[in-house]
Amino acid sequence: MTIEELEKELKSEKLAPIYVLYGEELYLLENCLKNIKKNFGETANGINYIQIDETNLNTLLSEMQTPAFGYSRKLIVVKNSKLLKKEAKKRGTNIDITSTREKINEYIKTNQGEENILIIIEEEIDKIELLETIQKNGGIICNFKFQKPYQIEKRLKEICNICKVKIATNTINHLIDLCGTNMQTLQ
Numbered sequence: 001m002t003i004e005e006l007e008k009e010l011k012s013e014k015l016a017p018i019y020v021l022y023g024e025e026l027y028l029l030e031n032c033l034k035n036i037k038k039n040f041g042e043t044a045n046g047i048n049y050i051q052i053d054e055t056n057l058n059t060l061l062s063e064m065q066t067p068a069f070g071y072s073r074k075l076i077v078v079k080n081s082k083l084l085k086k087e088a089k090k091r092g093t094n095i096d097i098t099s100t101r102e103k104i105n106e107y108i109k110t111n112q113g114e115e116n117i118l119i120i121i122e123e124e125i126d127k128i129e130l131l132e133t134i135q136k137n138g139g140i141i142c143n144f145k146f147q148k149p150y151q152i153e154k155r156l157k158e159i160c161n162i163c164k165v166k167i168a169t170n171t172i173n174h175l176i177d178l179c180g181t182n183m184q185t186l187q
Helices: 001-011 026-040 058-063 097-110 129-135 149-160 169-179
Strands: 018-023 050-051 075-081 117-123 138-142
Touching: 001 026, 001 138, 018 026, 018 129, 026 075, 026 117, 026 138, 050 058, 058 075, 058 097, 097 129, 129 138, 149 169
Parallel strands: 018 117, 018 138, 050 075, 075 117
Antiparallel strands: none
């Protein structure tokens, strides 16, 4: 799915059971994450909003299996865990990523309920069985590549229109030339 398609879907306020967001365009990725959280609704850290990284990846399966106390569902955000990379073991830790990946893969295959929303955020991913399982089970996979100049120009024009600011196309292009195509620098 493209960034634009994901943004459009999030405006409809529908949530998929699983999101895989990856790539180098962190500004747009973080905006989509904020929109998912907004669409999810109220979050209580540690109860229906769980954050997982490489240090506590081994708790992911139990978090997915445990219902949110007092809430209808949970939002689980996994950041920079290397769960979708082929490497078998994270250096310097005792966490066996391959074993965790296999357990998560089996759980997703057999539990297609919407009691949880799982968001996996990585810098890079590999084509592995877990990624295919996520896609087959209603997951959304979006690569946040750096935007091309014409895409940034379109976004900046939309922002200016919303703010009722008139700006010439050559001024926008000059700004893009100065800042590059990383949306983070235009913030």
